[in-house]
Amino acid sequence: MDDFKRPSADSGDDKAGGKAERFSRSGFIFAAIGSSVGLGNMWKFPYITGLYGGAAFFLLFTICLLLIGIPVLLAEMAIGRGGRGSPAVALVRLSGQKIWGGFGLLSIIGAFFIMSFYAVVAGWTLHYGVLTFSRALGEGTDFAGEFFDFIGGFLPVMWQLVVMLITGWIVLRGASGIEKFNKILIPSLVVILLFLMVRVLMLDGAGAGVEFFLKPDFSKLTNESVLVALGHAFFSLSLGMGTMLTYGAYMDRQQSLGSAALAVGGGDLLYALLAGLIIFPTTFAFGIEPGQGPGLAFIALPAAFSAMPAGWLFGGLFFILLAIAALTSCVSLLEVPVAYSMDRWRWGRPKATIVTSVLCFLVGIPSAISVGGAVGGLHWGPRSFFDWTDFIASNIILPLGGLIVTVFVGYVWRDAGREAGLTAGWFIVWLFILRYVAPLLIVLVFLHSSGILKF
Template structure:
């Protein structure tokens, strides 16, 4: 259980890496439609508040465990638990996290593969002149085609595992240094283009003028859940990244930077998407089909719509690519802790995820009538239970370990915020974040 020798080369590299891990489908696909379904600006304010009170403190807890242990997630948890005189069974939390991201990546690579097909189709003008029912029928036909679905799933997973196999400095860091600035550039370009549309001002009013009468208990629950999910916490993935963190870097400063950048992506994506939706007089509460059905319809009649829609799906592809690398890293780090070389570990992870992903692909065609729990297909099962139950459970245990179990001096040193900063962080985690995670977990179970 030797300490890892790999490190991010700079503070900037670490921030870009963690931001790349956090930014993904949750920001560009889930945030717009969940904001649309929950009343706009009032939901947005709650979401930002819960990022501060829930997501950010737990993210810091997860990173500091990795930074203190300087090993893979299982090894860090076991090492720190022994130092604290606590049970060595805490190490199994690392394995639970690896299983969670294994389940999530198996469907994430399938959904992310959709963006490849949609990007090619958009740039080639495949959506131009088509009506909503035609685009919806085309999407259904795509889902029911196992060959096209498998091709995109395979291509996306190969893109992911090649980067992970290359290691921290040659793989993850180089890709993040290239793609994250490009992602923000694309977002700014899309938001700038949105500013020329008739729906830009109505979109801003809808996003930033809260109607507190729209608040319900479920809006609070959804805001809590999204604030937790959007920062990629709960699966020990950021624990693996924390093990590579530079020695002389403020963890709170880096975490706040990541949270700000993550929220900025969601806001810019929301502005770009809702400007198009309001320009075309559509309903912002379109649900999960907002990106893959509503947007192609909305862009179809706009000048240069094929180019701008293609650019949007390129943005979605880049965001999901960096995020999927984050999902794969803790699994590879765990296998490395068991003695496998990184490339071998990446190959094993990639093959296993690919095989399980095939079951997700077939859930829309050959296995569409096979139900595992209630009316859930295999895809429905792995796209629901791991994100809504396993992630908050993992986040809860991570927060408890960091704030109550691990040696105080190790946590103080790893947080690097001074005694007062440490006491504030620990108090927030113990008495605010942990109860909020329990609410998120219970809502996922019911």
């Protein structure tokens, strides 16, 4: 275990031997919310909500988030703060067993590969933001053609590089830089969300979209919808990928983990609600199918914005909104392997950030050029390199990472309750969920998302 030894978490020493990196109490909340809000809530959440009963599914999603998502989030935060390190290091430090370092490394690998393709999509949002504000987007009417021409070339690689440079610059500044970044961008995101929501609610036909979103249809709730809601609650909180655990290592000892977990869960829930109140009114007003995935954001909605007065402004704000959501998630994803490099090899933050960013960019290039077929031979079976990376990281590595967290806190780490700061009654409930409920449901979500379990 000598490789993982480090000065005490509260001694004032950080990963590289200098002053400890810490978030302020509000800084952690902003950073954690920034990690949880992402692109999925803009194009995946509306689709699954409409498919499984509107407000009925939203209620189910809320219940899953409260009963499973937040307890697992609390477990990740407790491990991070208790172990004061990246996933692999914190698990070894708290258990005293090297084998847990291998388990923790799984989530670090997952975060690295998710970052490699997530930066590609984040680059798309920046490109479209520039196009929309410059009024170059939509000069014709073939929005699908414009999108496929873009992803079919090498321009996405340039925008991927821009995203990596921005993300690396923020991470290079450490916990204080990440905190300042999120304290600026998260309030900005809320302002843009509210502004766009008010605008689209004024569209003719928007009321039908609001009714579709907020009117419950419990007849559409099925066994499958429970697993879908649980999976979205789990992944929308960035669980299983080591981000919340890594951020937890920068938390103040006096901060209430329970209150922090509730605040992060509430922020994620609010973002999902506002996203729905933007997407559904817009899609209904213009007769757009909300279940189009990325096509909704980069083809259908640009067409809708182009038909609005001052559509370049609202479309531009929409893509800035997507870019903010993407970049705040990118920062948390990159911080995971950077923190591990600092812990494991005692690298300084500059070296760890530069090396990790370069490797992540290089690994992400095949994803950037495989989506639109810029280079042949990057498809295997039904999926491109991009899709395979997404599938393996999101549907296999992350559920396993979440399962490791629940087993570790539920059965291995004896001081988890003290670190979490729970009363005796709440600790019993929390431990029961982590030992018996969450592992079973995570396995079911894993089997369903990987295509093994079908309904």
